[in-house]
Amino acid sequence: MxxxxxxxxxxxxxxxxxxxxxxxxxxxxxxxxxxxxxxxxxxxxxxxxxxxxxxxxxxxxxxxxxxxxxxxxxxxxxxxxxxxxxxxxxSKVAFYFIHAYAPLFENLSSLMKNEKKYKKDVFRREKYVAEATAEVAQWIPIPVVKNMIVKHRFKNVLDLGCGSARFLIKLCEDNDLTCFGIDISEESINCGKDLIEKNNMQKRISLMVGDIFNLELSDEIVKRIDVVTSMYVFHEFLHKDKGVVIKLLTNMKKNFQDKYLLVCELCRQPVESLRSNPTAIAEHHLFHAISKQGIITSDEWSEIFTKAGYACVEEQHFDFAGQTYFLLR
Ligand SMILES: C[S@@+](CC[C@H](N)C(=O)[O-])C[C@H]1O[C@@H](n2cnc3c(N)ncnc32)[C@H](O)[C@@H]1O
Known part of the structure; x- marks a missing residue:
């Protein structure tokens, strides 16, 4: 008993x-x-x-x-x-993250035994990834990025990996901005278009399905943009080595010349510090690892930006939440 x-x-x-x-x-x-x-x-x-x-x-x-x-x-x-x-x-955000990555957990033993491969046999739920990230973003990232945009008087924003555009909608709520968003997920872009229509912002926010490795933007848009933002996206390509992201950023530096780049990323926390204070970052690190995304420290991010030719204009760290913001040029 x-x-x-x-x-x-x-x-x-x-x-x-x-x-x-x-x-x-x-x-x-x-x-x-x-x-x-x-x-x-x-x-x-x-x-x-x-x-x-x-x-x-x-x-x-x-x-x-x-x-x-x-x-x-x-x-x-x-x-x-x-x-x-x-x-x-x-806790909507926690439920959405669980739902987004549930297929990986349901297939974890098959993935471990190499019977199935992520992105070939098993997929995360993209719409929920975007929704969950957007929910989290409202607490720190959106206010921080909004402040940076206002402070530097940026007027035209291009958001790479914009998901369902909730970040752009929030940006436009009390700022006189024009925004463009690109995401590879058609489902997220469609969801974003509906939200933009609901908020009556069709004239200020345009969305397109596209791959940031193969951007097809008109010269007019490229010329107009003051800042390229990317919230929680680049770590998605860090699985094998940092070279992929360095190359992507080097090309971006070339294509967007003098434009600013504003990046928000969640950074790796040491296992021992997570063990003594097991916050939700523990789950965050796990679902990123099993979906072959890379999580690195903010120093490693700085190294990547330098190698791609970017100089840091401003940096903000929120260690308790594992978040870092880089404004680069
Ligand atoms: C973690 S979500 C972040 C969404 C959004 N930036 C936010 O903060 O709410 C990562 C986004 O990157 C998008 N993505 C991944 N690979 C991409 C690619 N090659 N080109 C464009 N978007 C991509 C995903 O579809 C997803 O919406």
Whole structure:
């Protein structure tokens, strides 16, 4: 009985976190969470009928979240508890990251045994990568980058790897800017176009599907740009060696001549310091490693920029969050 008690106390939280996460993600995907946030109370039977959702599945999941005090319940109606509001509202970013990289975790043993290869047999969910990154970005990166852009009086921005353009939309909210965004994921660009339309910013933000290794920009756009930004993108190409990124940046320096480059990256933290303070950076390092992305220190980034011919104009570090910002020219 003691062993059983210990198993319950020590293991339950892991099992529970996993199941609760899957349940919240599924409810988010079917639109139940949005509905809860809009209407406060949702009749699950009505929701199931209106959205062609299996009533029994929905009931079991809602009941489980009620048991865990994530939901409140009155008859057939569910609402968020105070604790649920915190989990669902504030942690959306964590759920999105989990969902984005879930295919890699589901196939981890096959990847380890070389039975499957990442990007050939197993793919991350690009739309959720972009959404999760954009959610994180609102806390530190967007305010920091906005300040730099205002301080240097930049007016025209080109964002490489713009995802669903949430960063550009935020930039334009209270600044008189014109922005261009490029991303290789068609799904993210389409999602971005919808958001731009919703925010009525079609005249100020233009998006294109494109590969930053093969940029096809008109001379007019290149001439107009004051600053090229890239938020959490370059580390995606660092898996094998730094040469790929050095070459990419060297070409950019050539193609964009005197333009500024503003880079935001998450930097590697030493294993021992993570062990004594295991923040979410531990998970961040893991999902980057298994998806063959490279995470390096801010000194290593500086070296790469120097090798590509860039000089540092301004640098800001936020060590507690593992973030570094470089304004280069
Ligand atoms: C971690 S996300 C960052 C998204 C966005 N910059 C942000 O901060 O919210 C990395 C983005 O880089 C894009 N990307 C990856 N390889 C690319 C390439 N070769 N060309 C253009 N975009 C690329 C991905 O599709 C993804 O949207």
């Amino acid at each position: 003691l062993t059983m008690g210990n198993v319950h106390n020590d293991i339950r939280k892991y099992m529970r976190n996993y199941m609760m996460t899957q349940c919240i993600l599924a409810l988010d995907e079917i639109g139940f969470i949005d509905c809860l946030q809009k209407h406060k109370w949702v009749d699950f039977i009505r929701f199931a009928c209106e959205n062609k959702i299996d009533k029994e599945y929905l009931e079991s999941v809602c009941e489980y979240l009620y048991v865990l005090n994530v939901f409140e319940k009155i008859g057939n109606k569910y609402g968020q508890s105070d604790c649920g509001r915190k989990i669902i509202g504030l």
